[in-house]
Amino acid sequence: MAESRKLNGRYRLLNTLGTGSVRLAFDELEHRDVAVRRVRVPPELRDAALFEARRAAGLRHPFIVGVLDVLLEEGSPWLVMEFVSGVSLEQAVRSRRPLPVPQAARIGVCLLAALTVAHEAGIVHGRVDPGNVLLTATGRAVLTGFGYPSLSMLPSADLWSLAATLHFAVEGRPPGQVPAEGAGPFRSLVRAMLHPSGPPPMEAVRETLDRLAVDRPLDAVVEASGPLPPAQVAAIGLAVLDRLANVFHGGVQPGNVLIDASGRARLTPLLRTGTLPAYTAPEGAPTQAADLWSLGATLYLAVEGVPPAPGAALTRAGALAPVLLRLLSGNPLERPTLDELRRDLMKVL
Structure with missing residues (x-):
């Protein structure tokens, strides 16, 4: 030619x-x-x-x-x-290295917004992959490859491909039969979106990506800055408590508590992740009392810098110590109610 x-x-x-x-x-x-x-x-x-x-x-x-x-x-x-000036996600990862989670989450925000508009118009992309994602110099991720026959694919196929693309972004490889392990909310979200039963509700996916694009998990904050003051931990507890009313969450742990630039906390939605052993209530029951034990273990890490262990002393918790001891009781009946916990945390705050 x-x-x-x-x-x-x-x-x-x-x-x-x-x-x-x-x-x-x-x-x-x-x-x-x-x-x-x-x-x-x-x-x-x-x-x-x-x-x-x-x-x-x-x-x-x-x-x-x-x-x-x-x-x-x-x-x-x-x-x-x-014409969009940029490099494909595939080229960026293969020539440099996998991306940090916040950057990958920002890419996910862009791609999910693009697919939402397309699906609302009745259009399935059908070819979402790292080669069809362009990263611009201004930080945008734009989706190309529209206009090919979708061969009667469903919108859920695009969402699976989006998850596989995000997996590639942070792992440097497609998910294959075994997606990468990891307790962090981003990898948990990707695994949930790749699950054979279909992706989680789109609002949960969108909210999690939005938060991960700008916020940091509590365990990463503690690792970077050390244990937090009891009053700040009490404020985190109150924020998480607001998401536990009338529903069993089942995934309360530091990696699922996101902290924004002003120090405010938010618990990410449940995405089929389960809870790490260190943050799982001893009775292992799907109850609100079990969520409260997990919250106690999460706040313990925030104020002490390590997960709770049998017989471990509370050396930094101060006025928060009695609250944590009640939350971490082995007897679910001895743990506080939501109202009692809210009152006690307000006193510490």
């Missing part, structure tokens, strides 16, 4: 981009750079490809590489897309 060739008498083809399946072109009518891609499909899928491409041309979103024009040249559909 000659470099001087034009598509539709308008788009002058220039050099290849990335792996070579996409080419830079100059739109001589609008005087702008664009990206073009030939959609290589069997002849029997050509009409479906044109239909999907024209539907995708109606999508406009800051995190979507828009389809600007759809052409039929030499019997094949061609997509004319916005």
Whole structure:
């Protein structure tokens, strides 16, 4: 194909981009750079490809590489897309290293927003993968690859692929049959989204990604800064307590308590993660009393710097010590009620 060739008498083809399946072109009518891609499909899928491409041309979103024009040249559909300067997620991870969780979470926020808009328009992407995610110099992640036949895929397929893409971002490999272990909320979220029974509710996914994009887990805060003052720990306890009313959470532990820049805490939603042994109530029952024991163990780590252990002394807890001792009682009936705990934490605060 000659470099001087034009598509539709308008788009002058220039050099290849990335792996070579996409080419830079100059739109001589609008005087702008664009990206073009030939959609290589069997002849029997050509009409479906044109239909999907024209539907995708109606999508406009800051995190979507828009389809600007759809052409039929030499019997094949061609997509004319916005030109976005950036490197693919696949290239970024393979040439450098896996990404830190906050950056991966920000990518997840962008991609989930893009897929939400597409699904609301009745469009399934069908090809979400690290090669179709572009990272721009301004920190955006934009999803390209719209306009191909989705072959009757369901939106849930896109969400599974999103989870696999995020797994690649932090692990440097696809999930395969064994997603990476780890108690942190990001990896727990990814495993939950990859679960054969389907992803968690989208609001839970969105909320968790939003928080992880800007906040840090409590265990990471303690590891970086050391044990926290009793009053600050009491405030964390009150914030978590507000999420435990009338429902068994089952995953209360430091990795699931996120701390924002001002020190405020938030418990992430339950995402089929379970609780680490050090934060699991001795009776192992799915009750509110068990959640309170887990909260006590979490606050213990925050104020002492280590998880609770049988016979361990409370050396830093101060006025919080009696509250923790009640929460960590081996007898569920001796633990405080929600109202009693709220009152006691307010006294410490």
